[in-house]
Amino acid sequence: MPSLSVRRALGAAATGALTAHLIATTLFNTPDSFNLDLRRYVGGWTIPGWRFFAPNPGVQNVHLLVRTGAGETPAAPTQWQDVTPTIGHHVLNIVFHPRSRGPKALFDAMQQLSVMKSNYSRFDFITSSTAYELVADAGRGLLPPGASDKFQFLLVNYFPSAPAEQRVQPILVSEWEHVHPGVRT
CATH class of the missing domain: 4.10.280 (MYOD Basic-Helix-Loop-Helix Domain, subunit B)
Structure with a gap:
């Protein structure tokens, strides 16, 4: 010892x-x-x-907004509507949460568009990207019932801890997209 x-x-x-x-x-x-x-x-x-x-820790939330309109260049589009999917949380989600994959894929695509925009990518390059197509399809699927023939989506960064006048910063406004992509008006 x-x-x-x-x-x-x-x-x-x-x-x-x-x-x-x-x-x-x-x-x-x-x-x-x-x-x-x-x-x-x-x-x-x-x-x-x-x-x-x-x-780089996340300090903002990315939101997807849509608006609809009719005609080639809609004269009176609707107001922007936030259609960002929300994910319900439950204690078992720590172990198994298969419903988080869709919103995560959308979030990643929106982040990709944010990066392209902040790197001054050309708009035609952005609109031909897979991320743009994925966000457009998500916006199309999240439109309110009875939407007219065209829609636009808007990505915005929301900074909850910023001063009130600096909380919302637009990232990207899409082209007018067809609600039903196979139908051309």
Whole structure:
């Protein structure tokens, strides 16, 4: 049996190692300015790196709005209507949530259009993309009953934590699309 002083020394060493590991883990999961400096001092020790929301955490919600109108260039379109799908949450969704895939695919497509727009892609390039077609089809499927022959969709970013006058920022307004794509008017 080790003596009391040996046990205290081992306990102090273990406490010190655990404290150093927790501090290193905390620093390693902060912005990259700390990461490069820290790697020199750990001597090969593996430090867990978690990036739950990195490198850019989401700070906005993307919404899909639609409006309808009749004719080649609708003279009196309807008001914009938010048709963004909502996902109900339940405690079992942590394990199994198959209904989240459709809204997630739509969200990813809307994000792709946001990226294209922010990178100054040409409008004809955007409208010929798969993401545009997916969002147009989703908007078409989410139109209110009895919609006229044409519709437009609008993507907006909503920043809940921004000042009131800066919360809503338009991203992209689509061309006028046919409600029934096989029918040309």
